[in-house]
Amino acid sequence: MNQADTLYVPALAPALKHPTIFKHFDALPPGNAFQIINDHDPKPLYYQLLAERGNIFQWQYLENGPEQWVVEIKKNEAGITIGEIVAKDIRKAGVFKKFGIDFCCGGKKTLKQACEKAQVDVATVEAALENADAHTTTPAFDFSRWEADFLTDYIYNQHHVYYYQEGPVILELAEKVTARHGAQHQNLCLVLALYKKLQEELNAHFLKEENILFPFIKGLVAAKKAKNEGLLYEFLSISEPIEMMESEHEIAGELLGHLRLATDDFTPPAGSCNSFRLLYSKLQDLEADLQQHIHLENNILFPKALALEKELSKG
Missing domain, CATH: 3.30.110.40 (TusA-like domain)
Structure with missing residues (x-):
């Protein structure tokens, strides 16, 4: 250069x-x-x-x-990002998952960049995306149309509450299955350790969202509706908590990737007991829920909040 x-x-x-x-x-x-x-x-x-x-x-x-x-x-080269594609139509998320393309933490990549990283053919993925339009029903929600404050409430009720209910159940199952089958299936010790680390990260992360970021976003919306910048909380900028949340999303995404590898894509060994199969099933469901959660924040909520702060700063 x-x-x-x-x-x-x-x-x-x-x-x-x-x-x-x-x-x-x-x-x-x-x-x-x-x-x-x-x-x-x-x-x-x-x-x-x-x-x-x-x-x-x-x-x-x-x-x-x-x-x-x-x-x-x-x-970036011409073309909208993966995150923007899924933000416009959540049905496309299934296509990206099929090809191993990260649409949440990796949502800022263009389709070409994402395909190169996943080592898949761009034309094949483009065809699958077009096919998704023809063979799937219209998504239930158009999240991009929602106000940012309403979206924070949805994320809490749909994703935070899900984790608070399922997290302890998964931990109990992981400890139980590891105690019974860990000697025969040594990967279970790693699965348990990874899940405990993920749980530690998520517990702290959700508290920050609920006590800092979400109230700040609601303050931005209230200030806009009331046309009163004095309603804003005394933060330097919303970009700082958003930067922290995105960084923590990356950590959670890496831990989920390690869990998928440690469980052979959440595939229980032949002849596994019901608890073993249930553990892997619940881990897979948690991964899907967290991917949707991170997508909603990284690709829809955070850009909305940054744009709203910019609008208010211009008066």
């Missing part, structure tokens, strides 16, 4: 820093990248770029401080 493809941000006047970066990004051909060098973490720029340009870029740290931060910003 030559010097023309690199912006040294500290040399720019404060009022010109973000406008200059945006101008550089807008002029960038799809598929190309440039680098910015800064004297502090430019993460706020990431969220401004996301809010004003959408999920059409990739952000990669090449150096991460403490004295210098270097970030490569790459404009």
